[in-house]
Amino acid sequence: MIRTVGILGGGQLARMLAQAGQPMGLNFIFLDPAKDACAAELGEHIHADWNDENALTELGQAADVVTFDFENVPEQAASLIESLCPVYPPPRALYASQDRLREKTLMQELGIPVAPFHPVASRPDLLAAVGQIGLPCVLKTRRLGYDGKGQMVLRLQEDMERAWQILGGHELICEGFVPFDAECSIIAARSNERQTVYWPLTRNLHREGILAISTAPAFTPQLQDRAQTLIHRLMEHLAYTGVMALELFIQDGRLLANEFAPRVHNSGHWTIDAAATSQFENHLRAICSLPLGDAACTSQALMFNLLGQMPAVDDEQSLAGVRWHDYHKTSRTGRKIGHVTVTANSGAGLKAKSAQLAKQLGVSAEVNLAAVLG
Amino acid sequence: MIRTVGILGGGQLARMLAQAGQPMGLNFIFLDPAKDACAAELGEHIHADWNDENALTELGQAADVVTFDFENVPEQAASLIESLCPVYPPPRALYASQDRLREKTLMQELGIPVAPFHPVASRPDLLAAVGQIGLPCVLKTRRLGYDGKGQMVLRLQEDMERAWQILGGHELICEGFVPFDAECSIIAARSNERQTVYWPLTRNLHREGILAISTAPAFTPQLQDRAQTLIHRLMEHLAYTGVMALELFIQDGRLLANEFAPRVHNSGHWTIDAAATSQFENHLRAICSLPLGDAACTSQALMFNLLGQMPAVDDEQSLAGVRWHDYHKTSRTGRKIGHVTVTANSGAGLKAKSAQLAKQLGVSAEVNLAAVLG
Numbered sequence: 012m013i014r015t016v017g018i019l020g021g022g023q024l025a026r027m028l029a030q031a032g033q034p035m036g037l038n039f040i041f042l043d044p045a046k047d048a049c050a051a052e053l054g055e056h057i058h059a060d061w062n063d064e065n066a067l068t069e070l071g072q073a074a075d076v077v078t079f080d081f082e083n084v085p086e087q088a089a090s091l092i093e094s095l096c097p098v099y100p101p102p103r104a105l106y107a108s109q110d111r112l113r114e115k116t117l118m119q120e121l122g123i124p125v126a127p128f129h130p131v132a133s134r135p136d137l138l139a140a141v142g143q144i145g146l147p148c149v150l151k152t153r154r155l156g157y158d159g160k161g162q163m164v165l166r167l168q169e170d171m172e173r174a175w176q177i178l179g180g181h182e183l184i185c186e187g188f189v190p191f192d193a194e195c196s197i198i199a200a201r202s203n204e205r206q207t208v209y210w211p212l213t214r215n216l217h218r219e220g221i222l223a224i225s226t227a228p229a230f231t232p233q234l235q236d237r238a239q240t241l242i243h244r245l246m247e248h249l250a251y252t253g254v255m256a257l258e259l260f261i262q263d264g265r266l267l268a269n270e271f272a273p274r275v276h277n278s279g280h281w282t283i284d285a286a287a288t289s290q291f292e293n294h295l296r297a298i299c300s301l302p303l304g305d306a307a308c309t310s311q312a313l314m315f316n317l318l319g320q321m322p323a324v325d326d327e328q329s330l331a332g333v334r335w336h337d338y339h340k341t342s343r344t345g346r347k348i349g350h351v352t353v354t355a356n357s358g359a360g361l362k363a364k365s366a367q368l369a370k371q372l373g374v375s376a377e378v379n380l381a382a383v384l385g
Numbered sequence: 386m387i388r389t390v391g392i393l394g395g396g397q398l399a400r401m402l403a404q405a406g407q408p409m410g411l412n413f414i415f416l417d418p419a420k421d422a423c424a425a426e427l428g429e430h431i432h433a434d435w436n437d438e439n440a441l442t443e444l445g446q447a448a449d450v451v452t453f454d455f456e457n458v459p460e461q462a463a464s465l466i467e468s469l470c471p472v473y474p475p476p477r478a479l480y481a482s483q484d485r486l487r488e489k490t491l492m493q494e495l496g497i498p499v500a501p502f503h504p505v506a507s508r509p510d511l512l513a514a515v516g517q518i519g520l521p522c523v524l525k526t527r528r529l530g531y532d533g534k535g536q537m538v539l540r541l542q543e544d545m546e547r548a549w550q551i552l553g554g555h556e557l558i559c560e561g562f563v564p565f566d567a568e569c570s571i572i573a574a575r576s577n578e579r580q581t582v583y584w585p586l587t588r589n590l591h592r593e594g595i596l597a598i599s600t601a602p603a604f605t606p607q608l609q610d611r612a613q614t615l616i617h618r619l620m621e622h623l624a625y626t627g628v629m630a631l632e633l634f635i636q637d638g639r640l641l642a643n644e645f646a647p648r649v650h651n652s653g654h655w656t657i658d659a660a661a662t663s664q665f666e667n668h669l670r671a672i673c674s675l676p677l678g679d680a681a682c683t684s685q686a687l688m689f690n691l692l693g694q695m696p697a698v699d700d701e702q703s704l705a706g707v708r709w710h711d712y713h714k715t716s717r718t719g720r721k722i723g724h725v726t727v728t729a730n731s732g733a734g735l736k737a738k739s740a741q742l743a744k745q746l747g748v749s750a751e752v753n754l755a756a757v758l759g
């Protein structure tokens with residue numbers, strides 16, 4: 012029986028996992044190099060680097076199972092812990108997602124549609140890639156990119172040299188630019204016993220590479236089925252345990268996979284407030300060998316990410332049907348420090364309340380609410 | 386803007402309040418004389434007696450608002466804190482509920498039907514009371530009774546002397562014995578702005594004076610309306626802020642009030658898993674001047690209290706649609722150490738799963754599941 016869950020990483024995802032797990036009687040240990048890891052107030056914090064073997068051993072010995080709050084944990088760290096206790100999701104899923112080339116290649120092999128891509132290790136490679144893919148295209152670092160960091164869109168021939176000067180020091184991948192109609196993500200949980208549940212396909216809107224808004228349910232049963240089929244292939248291939256998110260583009264009614272995350276995902280935060288079971292609870296259920304809970308919506312939902320600092324909304328100004336989630340992080344420009352979820356029983360209600368809240372939050376006009384809510 | 390909530394008491398109710406409040410960015414301070422108060426791991430614990438003025442002052446100064454996890458806080462303690470910061474529910478609600486005679490008298494004055502009652506301070510009083518009310522009746526201490534403690538049923542004339550010998554040292558009340566068809570409770574939340582929400586009337590089953598099972602929704606809209614009207618009278622009269630529970634008997638289709646609790650209530654624990662907003666979240670919303678959330682059911686639910694020790698149910702034996710809540714308390718005979726909630730989308734599903742779970746828990750045959758599920 013699992014009593015103690017170890018988490019590599021102690022950010023807001025670890026924090027929300029612990030919040031879901033505490034009522035279940037679970038204890039948490041977080042390993043995180045950041046002194047002010049925001050999950051720390053919910054359990055024990057091993058304050059150490061990812062390659063600190065003593066710290067990793069301490070975590071692996073104290074925990075009954077270990078999981079991740081982010082995917083860029085070094086392979087050696089995951090391997091060392093795997094020698095001491097079960098690690099879910101399986102580290103092979105981390106390896107596959109840590110490198111965009113490996114990730115895209117795997118998806119292609121599994122018949123999951125992706126934009127054309129080409130590895131780039133040199134100027135001639137870049138020339139060949141652009142020649143094959145055409146402009147516009149996107150040059151990305153293969154590793155450690157997140158929230159839009161480490162990537163540049165190439166629109167003109169002369170962008171190539173500029174991009175090479177900035178990104179050329181890294182292993183790169185060049186991908187076709189997708190003029191998508193919408194962005195979405197499918198989140199699923201799979202247990203050791205191969206039980207799989209899927210949350211409703213979520214519509215997302217990014218702003219400067221960072222998720223700004225998610226809303227669900229938002230798409231037809233046909234797209235839902237298709238998205239489920241795609242993520243199911245990935246999970247089966249990886250013999251996956253836990254929650255996975257697959258980010259997709261919708262173009263002319265077709266789905267094109269962008270990337271997957273072997274963990275709970277920002278676009279699934281709305282599930283805390285508007286699904287029968289949240290992504291956090293089901294991730295814990297999966298890794299603790301408990302039956303997964305129902306992933307159906309209990310209402311319609313829209314989530315705004317809160318960046319930089321918590322908005323100064325007085326209690327008196329608070330809107331009904333709105334839930335504020337404060338990660339207890341110190342303010343810093345662009346930092347994800349919380350989110351807010353609007354729920355409603357009708358599309359019209361969701362639209363009205365979201366518009367009110369957007370105004371209150373001072374959400375920039377460029378974050379087009381109408382674009383996600385139709 | 387409220388950041389820090391102080392709670393007088395640090396038991397499981399305080400623990401679940403803190404679990405609901407942590408995502409909202411709230412901090413918690415608990416004052417509790419018990420060294421091992423189970424809420425303590427979710428905030429700061431002031432380990433002191435209820436009459437420790439320094440400790441009460443510390444709590445009142447550190448908190449932006451103070452509330453209770455149990456109602457038997459001495460009047461002086463609540464008054465002292467009220468001089469330092471807002472206290473919700475209003476202490477007058479505590480005083481009214483701390484004394485069964487005051488409580489019953491208030492309900493009678495408000496036109497809330499109750500069984501006949503009579504104060505008892507002497508043997509002649511007892512004789513007069515039994516003469517007036519008739520047998521069977523129930524002799525109870527006016528104060529500090531809970532979970533069936535401090536009360537005896539009188540069925541025969543000779544029970545009187547025996548009861549007097551046991552209870553005669555206390556201020557007492559004699560009440561008519563209600564041969565009820567069912568027990569239920571209505572839980573409501575009321576905000577400073579007089580917004581009031583009501584959860585569905587919950588059916589309860591006690592065993593040896595302790596709540597064993599609660600299930601909801603369980604009654605007709607007519608009974609729901611009637612129960613709402615009754616609790617509304619109490620809340621309005623007391624200018625109440627927070628969650629209140631009113632326990633009622635159903636006899637021949639009529640409601641008869643038993644007692645009210647000026648706090649979140651054991652019979653509302655199912656709201657964590659099967660209501661749009663839990664009693665814990667709405668209590669915090671009420672005392673923090675935030676708009677109350679929807680109290681509608683998201684599924685059908687049945688809760689078993691777990692007494693003494695957490696059952697040894699292996700992860701492998703766990704049933705789907707079942708949520709275990711572990712209060713992290715040390716085992717002790719009869720102690721409430723957790724609860725488990727079954728949810729289902731149909732009455733038949735709830736019945737089947739509850740029966741399976743009851744078997745697994747070894748729930749005694751005297752706790753008649755059929756009686757509450759029909």
